Amino acid sequence: MSDAAKLLVGSAVERMEDARFLSGSGNFADDLAVEGMLHAAILRSPIAHARIVAIDVSAALAMPGIRSVITARDIGDAIPIIPLRLAPLPEFEPFCQPVIASDKVRYVGEPIAVVVAESRALAEDALETIGIEFESLSAVTERGASETPLFDFAEDNVALRYDAGFGDPDAAFASADYVRTERFSVQRHTALPMETRGLLAEWNSLAGRLVVTGATKVTFYNRRALARMLDLGQDDIDLIEIDVGGGFGVRGEFYPEDFLIPFAARKLARPVKWIEDRREHLMAINHSRDVACELSLACRSDGMILGLRGRVFADMGAYIRTNGGVVPAKAAQFLPGPYRIPNVSVSVEAFMTSKTPVGTYRGPGRFEANFFRERLIDMAAMDLGIDVAEFRRKNLITEQELPYPIDGLVPYEGPTSYDTGDYVEVFERALKEIGWHEKRHLQGKLIDGLRHGIGLGCFVESGGAGPKENAALTLEKDGSLTVAVGSSVLGQGLETVLGQIASDTLSIPLDRIRVLHGSTTLLDEGFGTYHSRAVVMGGSAVLDAATRLRERISEQASNHLGRPNSELRIVNASVVADNGASVSFATLAAGGELQADGTFSNDVRTYSYGTHAAHVTVDPRTGAVKVLDYVAVEDVGRAINPAIVHGQAIGAIVQGLGGVFLDHLIYDDQGQLLNASLADYLVPTASDFPVLRAVTLELRPSPSNPLGAKGAGEGGIVAVAAATANAVAAALAPLNVEIRHLPLTPPRLWRLIKDARERATNAA
Amino acid sequence: MKLPPLDYICPATLTEAIAALAVHGGNAKVIAGGQSLVPMLAFRLAAPSVLVDIGQLPDLKSISISAEGIDFGALVTWRDIECDTRLAQVHPLLAAAIAHVAHYQIRNRGTVGGSMAHADPAAEMPGIAVTCDAMLTIVGPNGTRILRADEFITGGLSTVLEADEILTSIRLPLWKKARRWAFEEFAPRHGDFALAGVAAFYDIDAQGLAYNAHIGVIGVADRPMRLPGVEAVLDGRRIDADVILQAAAAARDAVDPADDIHAEAAYRRDLLGVLLERALARAADITLPEAA
């Protein structure tokens, strides 16, 4: 019914958000200021593992401007525990984090007290005067350090172990011509959103209501959790989402502060604001990755893969937070990747240490799994004397084999299958883009002192987690449209994308559409943004609501114009009848409320897929790596806004390269985080990786949602370690260097080269 | 990461500034560009009760070139150096080194005086000052003293400066025209503090032999330093591949870096040798056979 010539879905329209952000008129947590507002600062444990013997806050309370110092004692006998949001396995429950430490601290950064003061500076001054007597215990910083259980009820520090798989891996390995086993690891790092966390909590004691601004990601879930902890009704709490400067999985989960700040506001009956500073961010927000894997591949001598065995070991940090075991579970599940591997066994061991707890970070588990598998594939291909591209081509799942079931790799998840795609075509496209055939002769070559290497990494990537998303559309009296959605906006351009979807269906121009998102005030229920679900689920809900609203508009117009529906068309925010009579949306809206709710329910995951290719040089004398060319090719099913998808892909590649070369949370054996500042925790900046390319394809739409969209926010990161490490390994192959562990810092590469040389000298 | 409670004063003259420092004894701290001091305050690694801002003091912002040398007022910023087109001619080593300092925002505020007074062992300016025998002018309540850069820096982040003294200027000796030189450093990202760096120059006599070799290094010890053993390898020699390799070996032997979270000691030691090889090859305009 709408004007097909000007469809916005599929076109690279400029982001509605950009003018606001670029002109500095965004509204972020730290921009909030209300009358009577107090400021909180949190005393965090300076030691990794200790019993708290005594806390003396008297000096702090006596300081000017200090309104309160809250410790576990003020919260009560039962300290609320942060619940498991995803995969709530009973094994994990006892390891969940209390919102504040009472008798024991288990990581550097764990909250012990909250100081509320007239200013943040005064609050920080007071922090320095709080005296804590600790009885220090040994820190647990690695796997197998079981002589010091972190939890009194547990015999060791393993929270969960499981085995899973399909086929008959034992038989496959026994009959294989070739087997290789290697150990790999990805270092602990984190997402580092540009905006740190921040909250403003306001308690209205007359109404008995709480409003918390600065929430995001899973606001409705978090409201339920908070209501239980504060013993309030859900309806007594509003969580409000404003602009968010990046999430990448870490931001918006329920953290201790999500309880502590509202608690303080209620206790004092004053608005309380807390802004996480960068130092506490690095020790408080979820860490991620930190997975090791022992991986075995069984092949025929022609390179056909027969079986895969993977043992995943994940350092979960000191507590199991909201994401439960998603990181190791996905690291295990995605070990087979886009390949036809009939016999697979995986095992997971999630162990506890005295470090900051772990959660999901963009491409959780996938970044790691793809690195492990794609490295081992290169090693196997080299051993068998098969070109690494040919090896992959031979084993990639073909279109005829789809849907391809990968059931049983996560014991607590239902069956799932790779849905649609042409894995081989996308792979060939990546080869073409990087110039594989022309550049292959450069592998390992030393030119002007630099060794060249080209690496490949293939992936499949799940998205679109269920169960549901909701949207509500309202045609305003002025003819503009308000879209409310349960999905959260974390800076990824979702307002524009949802606006495009609504605009096409209703023929209302984008600049007449306002997208409201995330806040619990907008809808009865929402499900949020994670697992690349906001477009798949939220977009489909908006489409559903827009379709319903269009019907209502048509009905009203039919009454108004006295013409049957069949003679009506929607054109440019008006309804036009075949006889030329027309009525504008504004006129219709003035005549009575025009509103429609939409919903989309679906438990079928989408699987985007693709191949990354990297061309690097390595200076074998300094260990410096330069990325000369990088291309990520991904089929996202449907790109609602190709410019946004492209931006997501490029940003994700940069973030992934950070994980390969720079990002590293370093702990010493006392459990001290050694680099809690951006002077020492290095991340890529805009100028570090200038030559990156992303090719977004729309070959095979998703069959599971009406938009045909698959998740598109994570495919840019998930194969970066795979492709890049393979490129570095190819460059250094003549020196007999293998790459097994990230990050690839210059000193670490230098050490690998030196050790390989010494081995060669000793052997000679 | 808020600053500890402190007072702030912004004196108009050097005399006032020194008087203010003297009054507060060890509790006052000079602030220039603030690019090193403010982070230390935010982390509460320093907690002076008064900041004495020297930003408004007259006569400390210019770069002047005379027969005696090149004088940098303490408040000259990295950006001032980058924009001064004379320097590429009159002191190319300095210009090349300062190109590696930090990032845009920091370059607009960070000062040469602040960098010398902060004395980071990996900082470029102290490295150049030590390599080139810069003379530093320090003014205190009892008058003025002039020290050579290597006497000024006494260790990691420490100098001879008393709490009531201000470094007012840095003088680099004039640069000889046909001088051979190079600066090399290696940092994980451009603008970061170097894991190691080398500033090298020497002159060539009528026979084509090197003399007056100055080899200074940063990032490999608790302070920048010259390597006399390496200079001795170069002086009186024709700089060819052999000599360069000998010099690099001597450099590796001469330093004893420490392990830290960014690199193991052995890496810095070896890196220094590689950087010196590359610097000397560039200075001599020869191509070394690449080892790997």
Ligand SMILES: Cc1cc2nc3c(=O)[nH]c(=O)nc-3n(C[C@H](O)[C@H](O)[C@H](O)COP(=O)(O)OP(=O)(O)OC[C@H]3O[C@@H](n4cnc5c(N)ncnc54)[C@H](O)[C@@H]3O)c2cc1C
């Ligand atoms: C992210 C980042 C990266 C950086 N990278 C580099 C780099 O690669 N290389 C590099 O060299 N530097 C680097 N720096 C440091 C930067 O160059 C600093 O600006 C410089 O070291 C200090 O200069 P300042 O004027 O900011 O000094 P301030 O921070 O104001 O002061 C530093 C110290 O010197 C004292 N002081 C300052 N001026 C005087 C004076 N005239 N007399 C007596 N005492 C004085 C102060 O009391 C203080 O103790 C970096 C800084 C940052 C934040």
